Amino acid sequence: MKEFLQILRRFVPPYKKYLGLSILFNILSAVLNIFSFAALIPILQILFQVDGGIRVNEYMHWNGDWGSIKEVATNNLYYYIQEFIVVHSASTALLVIGVFLAFMTFLKTGAYFLSSATIIPIRTGIVRDIRNQIYQKINSLSLGFFSEERKGDIIARMSGDVQEVESSIMSSLDMLFKNPILILFYFITLICISWQLTLFTILFVPPFGWFMGVVGKKLKAHSIEAQALWSDTMSMVEETLSGLRIIKAFCAEEKMNKRFNQVNSSYRDNIMR
Template sequence: MTEAHYSYIAWTDPAVGLKDIAINNFYYYITDLINQYGQSTTLLILGIFLAIMTFLKTGCYFLSSATMIPIRTGIVRDIRNKLYRKILSLPLGFFSEERKGDIIARMSGDVQEIETSIMSSLDMLFKNPILILVYFGTLIAISWKLTLFTLVVLPIMGWAMGSVGKKLKRKSLVAQGQWSDLMSQVEETLGGLRIVKAFNAEVKMDKRFTQANDDYRDTISRVNTRQQLAHPLSEFLGTILIVIVLWFGGTLILNHNSTIDAPSFIFYLVMLYSLINPLKEFSKASYAIPKGLASMERVDKILLAENTMKISEKPVPIHELKEQIEFRDVSFQYEATPVLKHINLVIPKGKTVALVGQSGSGKSTLVDLLPRFYEATEGEVLIDGINVKDSTLTDLRSIMGNVNQEAILFNDTFFNNIAFGVKGATKEQVIEAAKIANAHDFIMASEQGYDTNIGDRGGKLSGGQRQRISIARAILKNPPILILDEATSALDTESERMVQEALENLMKNRTTIAIAHRLSTIRNADEICVLHEGEIVERGKHEELFALNGYYKRLCDMQSF
């Protein structure tokens, strides 16, 4: 049949099949183009048409990928934000069981793995099922009987790939756990670098890190090897499927038992082979997703952690201290270990109460119950008769100022560290607070004054300087309740004298709870409570307790010695 014999056939003609209509009409339009513009121009038109279709294809691919990018990055951003907010909201007790390096690993490595493994697979999960349905529908249209046989073979291959995917998830959990160990060791090393060097432990720490790094490398190698198995395994199983269908269908055709002819069977095999590629892409996603799900489990451990710090549905506002603080029959235990036992203590407004005792006697724990860093296991902590559990954490902590044994500072300027937590603090207010804390002179002696960065955790400052900055921060907050936890223990004699003077000015007209090992700093307290093994065993003024010749006298004698 020559080109002149082709004529236009209507798509609605019932006497002719769709395939014949498409082929005949294609030849008709090509013949018409050749007659109008010549063979060379027609070839150019076909080339331009191919280029336009390719542009549309690649453009759609780009647009689909570009559309997925903000979705992927947005979801990962939201996960990180949720993680950070959860970390801020969880009580301190949660973190006593968790390593900081492990939490950092979950916010970095695990969240990144979620993006890489799960989010990057979303396009595969959306696109490939559509392609699979189209190709599968074509296979059914060609021969539903042969397709039924294909479906009998497919589940076996799906089971083979699924079993590898399950092992991949288990191994990924182990790998992420080992990554957390690595991050924890890095965090511990950075925090304790001074001790590592002081004890010549560089070689020991290096061996410890190298061993952990080798273990992680071995595990992640097995994980990645198993993941790389996805493509060749799916291709091999796809080829096996083609071979089985070729043998089965070919045998039927050769024995004249098939409902389709040889050309249709070849077209069926082409469609089946076309089906293999989206199945391979789908299998890649099925391998990548379990790896990401392992990371999601670790992230969920924080996101789904129960916050035991319950807030009252109808909180009672607390904006000041009017009368007193009371610990009424308070007990506290950490897991099964009792820390405080039936503490009864009343602190009137404007008075200073000092807590002394050996390490581990429960002093810091008792103080931590007041701002609800921890919850009392039994009894009540009351402010003006209001249980601290019945107020909001914001109200409760806004009337308290803390100066801790370890000065907790941030990698920021002097100004921002002192003004931390005080909204709208002016430069004049910050300077005044620094002067009271005897910190103004060394701040002004720095390169940029109050705009000087103090380094990570105040690493550019001495211990006494760090403590005076934290005291200035408490002074600026100007709270009615002051909590001093070994506030002068990190200071030299000269700095202690200067800071003690500043603290005495700060403590005027304030209710103060002071924890002290240096008994010289709390001689003038209105009441001294001696704690021993979680109980108040002695209480009174310095002279009274000294005369009792008990625990307090023993502590004084030990310090004098």
């Protein structure tokens, strides 16, 4: 987590505009998602006649008390739906609510897509900046460094390590700026619906968090090992290309094939784990 935050502080500031748009669309997606689920309640009550269906006696006026705003809003919503059913029939009301639900789902999906799309310039831009800095660092190193360092390790850092940053760390950007917003809005909604049930649900958060932390540490260890094996693989390819004449002169093709197969199989087994 510390390395991830360091990468964000170093590379995200040039892309603040896209970050702001992503947060905005994530908030919009969370709000629309809540409204989409809320639209299911009157549909279920009309279809299955839950609590006798939608039954409201009269329209309620809000007296300014914020504690009763939920009751007033729910009552008035059901009042208008009831009046619509009386005038146009339950099937027509069900059709209108279904169309409204489909429209809200379309807006929610569009906001979700836009939130993911605005993250793409950040991800690709950060990976580009990392590659540029690595290349500039290579050009600034002395010749003595390259006499001791294997070229395969350098190539692996330019390809495999940067790809690992993009696939494992940068892919977390979407979750970092999306999940907290969704959790916050859903948590507020759950409290408004039933704070007792929400409190009961929170009791399960610590054990699940501990379990996810243990799994994350194991995955990180395997990831570091996989990077080292990928570096060995690229080094063997570079050494083979550089000394291909020597390998053929001593008829060592079979030996080199076995060595490469061993390293490549180790990398594959590590990725599978």
